[in-house]
Amino acid sequence: METLSKARISAIGAYVPEKRLTNEDLEKIVDTSDEWIVQRTGMKERRLASEWEFTSDLCIRAVEDLKNRYHGTLDDVDMIIVSTTTADYAFPSTACQIQEHFGWSDTGAVDVNATCAGLTYGLHIANGLITSGLHRKILVVAGETLSKVTDYTDRSSCVLFGDGAGALLIEREEKAPGFITFVQGTKGDGARHLYRTGLRSDLKGEKLLGAGKMVQNGREVYKWAARSIPEGIKKLLEQAKMDLGDIDWFVPHSANLRMIESICEKAGIPLEKALTSVEWFGNTSSASIVLALDLAVKNKKLKEGDTVLLYGFGGGFTYTGMLVKWGASV
Template identity: 90%
Template sequence: MKTLSKARISAIGTYVPEKRLTNEDLEKIVDTSDEWITQRTGMKERRLACEQEFTSDLCIKAVENLKHRYKGTLDDIDMIIVSTTTADYAFPSTACQIQEHFGWADVGAVDVNATCAGLTYGLHMANGLITSGLHRKILVISGETLSKVTDYTDRTSCILFGDGAGALLVERDETAPGFITFVQGTKGDGARHLYRTGLRSDLKGEQLAGGGKMVQNGREVYKWAVRTIPDGIKTLLKQADLNLEDIDWFVPHSANLRMIESICEKAGIPTEKVLTSVEWFGNTSSASIVLALDEAVKNDKLKKGDTLLLYGFGGGFTYTGLIVKWGVPAS
């Protein structure tokens, strides 16, 4: 089933903090090595927010970057959707903080927590709101400061996570809409394998560890993703009446390079058609896809009109896959 759409992605902006955490730095913190990390994850560096730098700060700088690059105006946006699991506050929302910073009037503002699938969830929601006629111009922003909730005594997980933010503008375009189809689902019984505790410390009777830090059973997350995502890719292609050859770029959540390679092998996707951000930014959760897109823009890989298969997946477990036409003009 093809998606009804009257919207396209029309602009992009990103920001990552200046502070770098290399594999060599991690060797001084936990029992690990550059070789061990690279072999298992493909990661070389991550960016970390400073002590007084928070998710809203990263998101604001990503929007400022978009605003600088966008040839139109943002004064007429009518909704802000922010995907994050590391908001500055329980409330107000990060979206409200962004609205206040830029001073936009008559703008809706909401945060979405779909973990690492947040960017694709946000894009899916923006397309629906615009196509329905309720809105015309929506900022979809993903930002994370995962370093603030990472347990740096856990050698298996602290090597993974980094901080960053990205913004995409979605606006009404009836002549050249960009959203083709989607697939979405949830496997809630996988929640115990990837979580961060909040107001309660149990899950259906199970006692949870973590004390506010992220806890991940990497093996179970890996198995679920490699088993599930290739089938989702097949569904997307069937619904869009497309073949793999019609896809210019596969852009999955950059969780782990080895995981992505396994997914590609099972799905029959050549690795040279994959865009990632994991090597130099680590796992940035919901921000990873937009960071990968912008790296491709900056390296002159991604062109207007390219067909993209975006696939966000993560804690919950939850996922959203999209096939879209890239609608951002060259700079």
């Protein structure tokens, strides 16, 4: 579906906790090894929030970073959208906690939960709200403290997850909008392969495991992503009447480097065009895409005007892919 956008990404910020969890550290916790982890995931280390550091703290630090790098004011932000699966509380929302910290009183605030697709879902919603004329400046924030819901006795999953947060500013722009087109969908019957229990512990009569911790069937998630995402990329390009040569950067959810390699191979995207954060931050769920973008900005890879293919996918199963023109000058 082609979109008639009137919005663009205008600024970025990010934050990761100081504490590192290396593969060598994990060798002391579970039966694993640096070689095993790197071979299967590409991960080298992750960042972990401290005992008294929560998702709202990480998100606030990411917004503060954006504020310091942005060539304008955030006092006229009129909506805060936060993507997270690890909010401090069931309510109030993380977005409300960000609003309280910065004191923007004439600002809407809402959390969304689309798991690892949360950042692209947030961007999609922000683009729609601004293009419709209802809003003019929206903060889209993604933050996770997955270490607090990771089962560190499960060696197949505990090596994967890390903590972090990122923020993007979306502003109204009629002359040179940045959102080109999108694809979106859900495969709800995949829910049993990736979940965290909440108020109930069954799914269609089936007893669920986990007791509040994440449970993942990595093989099934990998198969679904490796099969469906190349199809979504093809559809995106067809809708935009573009080809792979028109894409400067591919930024998928950084779930697993081997998965990204497989997706690139099947989609025909050169691996050197993929921007990732998984090597140094692990799988940070909804925050992974913005962390990858931030690394690319700091490494002077990603530049204003570049055409970027963002693709979030995760538990649900749900996904949102989009083509955008990068608009942030920082």
